[in-house]
Every structure is written in structure tokens, then in C-alpha cells.
Amino acid sequence: MEQDEDANAHDHDLASLEHREDSIELLFQTHFSRRYDTGVQVTADKAASALRLHEVWRSHRIDVDFDQFVEDAFLSLQYAYNQKYGQWDQVNDLRALYQDTWYKKIAPFATSLAPEATVLGVGVNDGREVRQLFENRNLNIDLLDISSEAIRQVAQQLSGYRNVRSFVGSFEDWKAESAEYDLFFSLRTLNSTSIDLQSCVRKSVALVKEGGILIYSVSNGYIHMGERGEPRAVQGMFSYETGTIDAERPKQIADEITQLLGAEDASVIEVSEEPTEIFIVAQKNQSGRVSFDGGL
Numbered sequence: 001m002e003q004d005e006d007a008n009a010h011d012h013d014l015a016s017l018e019h020r021e022d023s024i025e026l027l028f029q030t031h032f033s034r035r036y037d038t039g040v041q042v043t044a045d046k047a048a049s050a051l052r053l054h055e056v057w058r059s060h061r062i063d064v065d066f067d068q069f070v071e072d073a074f075l076s077l078q079y080a081y082n083q084k085y086g087q088w089d090q091v092n093d094l095r096a097l098y099q100d101t102w103y104k105k106i107a108p109f110a111t112s113l114a115p116e117a118t119v120l121g122v123g124v125n126d127g128r129e130v131r132q133l134f135e136n137r138n139l140n141i142d143l144l145d146i147s148s149e150a151i152r153q154v155a156q157q158l159s160g161y162r163n164v165r166s167f168v169g170s171f172e173d174w175k176a177e178s179a180e181y182d183l184f185f186s187l188r189t190l191n192s193t194s195i196d197l198q199s200c201v202r203k204s205v206a207l208v209k210e211g212g213i214l215i216y217s218v219s220n221g222y223i224h225m226g227e228r229g230e231p232r233a234v235q236g237m238f239s240y241e242t243g244t245i246d247a248e249r250p251k252q253i254a255d256e257i258t259q260l261l262g263a264e265d266a267s268v269i270e271v272s273e274e275p276t277e278i279f280i281v282a283q284k285n286q287s288g289r290v291s292f293d294g295g296l
């Protein structure tokens, strides 16, 4: 179902909207403090990456083995994501208002893949988006999410797909078996509070083959009930600092991703702001390509 513009909340309404959303940081802290006392300052954005945790472990002289510390921090982060996203049907998902259209901008990149192509999806939750994106059920698809509860439901969501493998872990620390994927996608995930954005963008580019496609999206809104109880799209992203919905934040994060890609070996093909999310599509550069003014 398409929404017309009047159905969207305008910027001046946003601050007054009451919005509820679990905080990954709070959920993480609650779980982590059961095992470690509050003197150990670990924030959720450190917990997905052993590299980031090493500094905390060293400076606090934490009296447990480093590998154990990394595992404990990861389990607390996983707890937070299981709580927030373990059951996708309980999530207030704006895609429900745009069920048949939200993915149209990126669908051509999926349908133009070769029949045996390899795909990596990160932050896929229970994998339901794969059904809309990839009609070819023979593709070799690897899926990763930090939520063990979400990944447990992948087999059920994608029962007709023959070559799907799923993994539980944080992308920052995940050990890929291949760095030759034809297509990478990560939708509404790199905007998560706990993500190490730079390392994730860098890693995603490293994991696709030359000429391979990278698709990212940034969440761009929520469903809210209008005065007559009708569902309305509200554009923006909730800010825990201000307690309001920030209409500019998704664009800022999309800009950050675009800039980070510029510093990597990839070229942005298109950026498009859709009601549910902002899509960024890029292609990994081909190093062997002869440049216009040289190489002869």
C-alpha cells in the first residue's frame, strides 16, 4: 500500500509524538552488570568488537581472561538484540505500510545476479526480507545476525531456499569463509547504536569480489497511529538523547556511509530516500580496469 505525502508526519509534529523503543544500550548494561560491577565501563558499541574491547580490558585490568571477557560482552549484546528483535512480528515495522514496494529500488540488483551467484546478508534478523529480494531460490546465500533467536527462525522463513547458510555473530568479529561474494546487503542495521560503522563498511567492501554490488540501508521511520486510529508513516530516527524523533538523523548516517565508501575501494552508484529507509548502492572497483589516460 502506498502512502500519500499528507499521511506522513511533518517535521514540526515530530517532537510531540510519543515514541517507545527499547534501548540496546540499556538492555546491554542491565545484562552486563549482572556479571561485572559498574566500575567496568563497557558500552554496547564496544561489545561487538574484540578490538574495541581490548582497550577496556587492558585499562581496567579486568581480572578475567580476555577471551572470556569478549564472550561475556558479546553475550550481553546478544541478549539486548534478542530482547529487542528476537521476535520480529512484535517490532513496529514501517515496511508493513509499504509491503509490496519498499524493496523495488534495490530489486534490480538482486534479479540481475547470475544463477549461481553468492550473496552475504548482514543484520538480516529472521531472513524474511530475503523472500522479497531474491526470487532465485538456488542462489548461495549466507546470512548473519547477532540475535540467536532471530537466526533460529531463518530455516522456517526460507524453507524453499536450497543453499542458505546462517550464522550467529557480530559482523565486526565474524570470520568469513569467502571474500568473493557477488552481492552484499545490510538493511537497517548499520544505523544500530552498537555498530562500528567504519569497520563494517570497510569489511563489507573487502568481502565482495571486484565489480560486486553492495547494498546498505538506513532506517527512516516508524508507524504511528493518527487521530482516527489510522496507521501513519513518521519519517526519522528516534534519539535517546533528546527523546524525540530526529528527521535528519537517517540522512546523516546515509551520508556517513557514502563518505566511508568513498574512502574504500568502492563507488556509490545510487542513493535513494524511500519512505521506509534510505538505500545506498555501491560497486566494488575493478583494479584491472585500464584507466582512460593510461595503461598502454
Ligand SMILES: C[S@@+](CC[C@H](N)C(=O)[O-])C[C@H]1O[C@@H](n2cnc3c(N)ncnc32)[C@H](O)[C@@H]1O
Residues within 6 Å of the ligand: 048, 081, 082, 085, 122, 123, 124, 125, 126, 129, 144, 145, 146, 147, 150, 169, 170, 171, 172, 186, 187, 188, 189, 192, 194, 195
Ligand atoms: C533493525 S533490524 C533490521 C532487520 C532487517 N534487515 C530489516 O531491515 O528488517 C537490525 C538487525 O541487525 C542485527 N545486528 C545489530 N548489530 C549487529 C552486528 N554488529 N552484527 C550482526 N547483526 C547485527 C540485529 O540483531 C537486528 O536483527
